[in-house]
Amino acid sequence: MKILKFGGKSLANGKGIHTVVDIIHDKVKNGEKITVVLSARGNSTDELEEILEKASKNENYKDQLNAFKNYQIEDFENTNFDSEFNTLDKLFEGVSLLGDYSKRIKDQVLSQGEVISAKLVTQLLQKKNIKANFTDARELIKTDEQFGEAQPLNDLSKKNVITHFQKYNGSTVNVVTGFIASNTKKETTTLGRNGSNYTASLLANYLEAEELQSYTHVNGIYTANPDLVPGAKKIEQLSFNEANELAYFGANILHAKTIIPLIEKNIPLRILNTFDRDSEGTVITSEVREKGIKSLSVLENVALINLQGRGLLGKVGVDARIFRALAHKNINVSFISQGSSERGIGFVVNADKSKEAKDVLEQEFEADFQKHDVSAISIEDEVSVVSIVGQDLSTFHKPYNALIKNQITPLLFNNTVNGKNVSLVVRKAQLHRALNVIHGEIFEISKKVNLAIFGHGLVGGTLIDQMLQSAKQIEKRKNIVLNIFTVANSKKVVFDKDGIDTDWKAKIDKEGKSYTIEDIIKFADEHHLENLIAIDNTASVDFTKNYIPLVTHGFDLVSSNKVANTLSFDFYKELRAKLDKNQKQYLYETNVGAGLPLIDTIKLLHLSGENITRIKGIFSGSLSYLFNTFSSEERQFSEVLQEAIDKGFTEPDPREDLCGNDVARKLLILARELDLSNEFEDVSIQNLIPEYLRTGETSSFLKRLPELNEVYQKVKEEQKPGCVLRYIGDLWGDLSQQKGNLDVKLVSVPKSSALGQVKGSDSIFEIYTESYGDQPIVIQGAGAGAAVTARGVFGDILRLADRE
Numbered sequence: 001m002k003i004l005k006f007g008g009k010s011l012a013n014g015k016g017i018h019t020v021v022d023i024i025h026d027k028v029k030n031g032e033k034i035t036v037v038l039s040a041r042g043n044s045t046d047e048l049e050e051i052l053e054k055a056s057k058n059e060n061y062k063d064q065l066n067a068f069k070n071y072q073i074e075d076f077e078n079t080n081f082d083s084e085f086n087t088l089d090k091l092f093e094g095v096s097l098l099g100d101y102s103k104r105i106k107d108q109v110l111s112q113g114e115v116i117s118a119k120l121v122t123q124l125l126q127k128k129n130i131k132a133n134f135t136d137a138r139e140l141i142k143t144d145e146q147f148g149e150a151q152p153l154n155d156l157s158k159k160n161v162i163t164h165f166q167k168y169n170g171s172t173v174n175v176v177t178g179f180i181a182s183n184t185k186k187e188t189t190t191l192g193r194n195g196s197n198y199t200a201s202l203l204a205n206y207l208e209a210e211e212l213q214s215y216t217h218v219n220g221i222y223t224a225n226p227d228l229v230p231g232a233k234k235i236e237q238l239s240f241n242e243a244n245e246l247a248y249f250g251a252n253i254l255h256a257k258t259i260i261p262l263i264e265k266n267i268p269l270r271i272l273n274t275f276d277r278d279s280e281g282t283v284i285t286s287e288v289r290e291k292g293i294k295s296l297s298v299l300e301n302v303a304l305i306n307l308q309g310r311g312l313l314g315k316v317g318v319d320a321r322i323f324r325a326l327a328h329k330n331i332n333v334s335f336i337s338q339g340s341s342e343r344g345i346g347f348v349v350n351a352d353k354s355k356e357a358k359d360v361l362e363q364e365f366e367a368d369f370q371k372h373d374v375s376a377i378s379i380e381d382e383v384s385v386v387s388i389v390g391q392d393l394s395t396f397h398k399p400y401n402a403l404i405k406n407q408i409t410p411l412l413f414n415n416t417v418n419g420k421n422v423s424l425v426v427r428k429a430q431l432h433r434a435l436n437v438i439h440g441e442i443f444e445i446s447k448k449v450n451l452a453i454f455g456h457g458l459v460g461g462t463l464i465d466q467m468l469q470s471a472k473q474i475e476k477r478k479n480i481v482l483n484i485f486t487v488a489n490s491k492k493v494v495f496d497k498d499g500i501d502t503d504w505k506a507k508i509d510k511e512g513k514s515y516t517i518e519d520i521i522k523f524a525d526e527h528h529l530e531n532l533i534a535i536d537n538t539a540s541v542d543f544t545k546n547y548i549p550l551v552t553h554g555f556d557l558v559s560s561n562k563v564a565n566t567l568s569f570d571f572y573k574e575l576r577a578k579l580d581k582n583q584k585q586y587l588y589e590t591n592v593g594a595g596l597p598l599i600d601t602i603k604l605l606h607l608s609g610e611n612i613t614r615i616k617g618i619f620s621g622s623l624s625y626l627f628n629t630f631s632s633e634e635r636q637f638s639e640v641l642q643e644a645i646d647k648g649f650t651e652p653d654p655r656e657d658l659c660g661n662d663v664a665r666k667l668l669i670l671a672r673e674l675d676l677s678n679e680f681e682d683v684s685i686q687n688l689i690p691e692y693l694r695t696g697e698t699s700s701f702l703k704r705l706p707e708l709n710e711v712y713q714k715v716k717e718e719q720k721p722g723c724v725l726r727y728i729g730d731l732w733g734d735l736s737q738q739k740g741n742l743d744v745k746l747v748s749v750p751k752s753s754a755l756g757q758v759k760g761s762d763s764i765f766e767i768y769t770e771s772y773g774d775q776p777i778v779i780q781g782a783g784a785g786a787a788v789t790a791r792g793v794f795g796d797i798l799r800l801a802d803r804e
């Protein structure tokens with residue numbers, strides 16, 4: 001004999017009911033001996049409870065009651081539930097008159113949900129010529145008188161069940177009401193929420209069934225709730241002990257009580273999906289596998305109670321008083337954490353008991369309040385408990401660190417003495433994100449990194465294309481999913497929580513909306529996006545105002561934009577303090593030398609104590625191209641400059657390069673890497689733009705480029721023979737002092753020198769240090785260009801994504 005139990009979601013609508021009937025029909029036709037246990041349909045139990053509440057408050061409950069009745073019959077015209085509906089009418093009327101109800105009445109009301117669903121399925125089976133028998137569990141399962149949470153009287157119940165089933169020789173399907181029972185006075189009782197599973201498990205035990213099959217709307221037990229964690233994986237097999245732990249820690253697909261009758265008779269429990277008949281589900285047996293399972297479960301409807309006070313410190317018997325007072329009111333405490341330094345005790349109770357728990361404790365500690373030994377008893381309602389079942393403490397640092405990096409600080413932490421389960425209380429608003437972060441870490445499945453890209457011009461646009469092209473490879477090789485959830489320019493933004501696709505440009509043109517940075521933060525928050533990185537590919541001063549809000553809302557930063565690192569030294573320090581405080585990182589390798597590994601090299605040399613004495617070189621890719629080409633070819637200055645612009649080497653406004661600001665910024669960024677506190681104004685800059693061309697629109701400047709020809713032709717011709725023009729940056733002086741000397745200027749150098757040899761758009765950086773003496777460390781390569789810069793930004797993103 002197999003016991004089949006169908007949950008409310010399987011029975012919620014006509015399609016579900018017919019699927020259930022088909023499953024039963026097929027099994028019977030297959031010659032299987034089965035008994036069926038049913039829950040109430042859909043949300044019927046909750047609905048009945050709500051109507052009851054309304055009736056007791058003398059509110060209009062009749063509309064909702066009529067809707068309830070219609071729901072029960074709507075897809076099934078020939079059914080008749082007059083008797084159940086009359087019972088409900090009378091019960092609600094009585095409650096409405098009295099303005100109150102007892103737990104006994106509530107059980108009578110709620111029981112009608114199971115009676116209706118079992119009667120309905122029985123009738124439908126009979127119509128399909130299956131011998132089906134409506135079985136009211138109240139006739140069989142006898143309990144004590146604890147209405148709402150009744151305990152079965154096992155001997156009596158077992159005797160009743162066996163006698164009843166003996167009446168049927170196995171060819172009849174008993175369709176049994178789950179959840180409900182009765183006491184010895186024949187009054188209806190219920191077995192507590194999720195009680196239908198318990199009914200099925202009791203029947204399996206009494207009848208020594210071969211298997212209990214619990215049909216749900218999911219394919220089995222998952223490593224986490226797949227509705228909340230898309231990466232959750234199905235668990236094929238579990239031991240009873242593991243299932244028990246999961247049940248205790250909130251896996252509501254199981255009920256802790258369900259397992260025990262099955263363990264007693266070693267009956268496997270299989271969790272199946274009504275709507276996916278090919279799935280094997282999860283089977284729970286006594287077999288223990290060597291490598292235990294890990295799973296995440298959640299208790300959502302809980303509250304955290306905090307008892308605080310100086311007088312609690314070291315006082316004997318406080319805990320005992322708390323537990324005694326709560327036990328007296330039948331309030332269960334699931335997790336507790338005690339901190340002597342905080343002089344407080346925090347513990348978790350069911351949310352619906354939190355108010356009562358607070359009242360009880362206020363009474364118990366009334367005298368202690370007066371003596372100021374206890375200062376406050378507070379309730380935090382909006383919390384959830386996440387339990388990592390099977391989590392060894394030795395590796396717990398991984399999920400914990402990941403939580404902290406995502407700005408989720410658990411309110412309370414608790415582990416079992418065997419060190420195999422860890423529970424964390426987190427704020428409800430952070431639950432979704434917390435689950436995904438922990439799950440990603442403990443199962444080492446792909447880590448999702450959520451990216452917000454600001455600026456999609458030459459660099460930003462190339463970066464997006466590079467990322468979309470390599471995303472699959474990166475997921476395969478590094479287990480990292482790069483999810484670009486937003487792209488924004490100076491005016492418009494598009495969002496897609498699941499990641500933009502190759503049509504992003506068209507989307508931003510057609511669907512883009514205006515935005516503020518708060519909209520981006522809100523979107524990430526509302527969609528519980530974890531591992532956030534904001535990428536600045538603008539050249540905007542204004543945008544840098546968003547850095548601190550982004551950091552304080554949990555974003556790491558990557559930027560090709562050099563502005564933030566070259567604003568006042570105060571802002572530079574403030575940003576770093578905010579990054580430290582929020583445990584966030586800011587990477588900007590492309591700020592100097594585009595894709596060249598310059599900043600990292602300087603940082604490491606400086607950190608390792610190497611004394612850097614001077615950094616000199618050609619810092620600008622565009623000006624390198626300009627002067628290399630102009631010096632070696634007989635061409636107009638303006639023609640070569642236009643070429644540098646067209647090749648994407650210059651800044652969005654090329655005057656930023658020509659006036660020396662871009663090189664000055666790079667020099668200042670390196671100086672600050674060496675802990676020098678120079679300001680931008682400290683840089684001595686030779687501006688290459690004649691004064692009369694410095695102001696006005698970029699577009700009009702671009703039209704007047706030929707006016708530069710005469711000036712630079714003269715400079716070229718006035719050089720010594722064998723010399724070429726180079727625009728260089730030089731950082732020098734006693735670099736152990738607060739400030740260094742920073743020079744940006746046009747020089748004429750021998751063609752045969754290191755600087756004179758540089759070609760194309762290459763940059764060259766000579767790093768002089770104490771240990772290397774006169775022989776500088778030289779870094780040379782493409783110093784500008786959208787492709788190399790985007791690659792460098794991509795590298796920074798991967799570095800952040802890859803860290804533990």
Ligand SMILES: NC(=O)C1=CN([C@@H]2O[C@H](COP(=O)(O)OP(=O)(O)OC[C@H]3O[C@@H](n4cnc5c(N)ncnc54)[C@H](O)[C@@H]3O)[C@@H](O)[C@H]2O)C=CC1
Nearest residue numbers: 455456457458459489490538539540560561652784785789
């Ligand atoms: N081109 C190169 O070789 C290198 C460039 N960089 C840096 O890369 C950055 C981007 O350069 P390009 O792509 O050439 O510029 P671009 O002008 O082609 O693109 C800039 C983008 O930023 C957007 N934008 C401007 N202000 C904004 C704001 N306040 N909020 C949001 N978006 C805004 C624009 O709408 C545009 O999409 C610059 O900071 C530049 O210094 C760094 C290293 C090398």
Ligand SMILES: N[C@@H](CC=O)C(=O)O
Nearest residue numbers: 620621622650651784
């Ligand atoms: N405009 C810059 C681009 C890189 O920072 C340059 O020419 O070097």
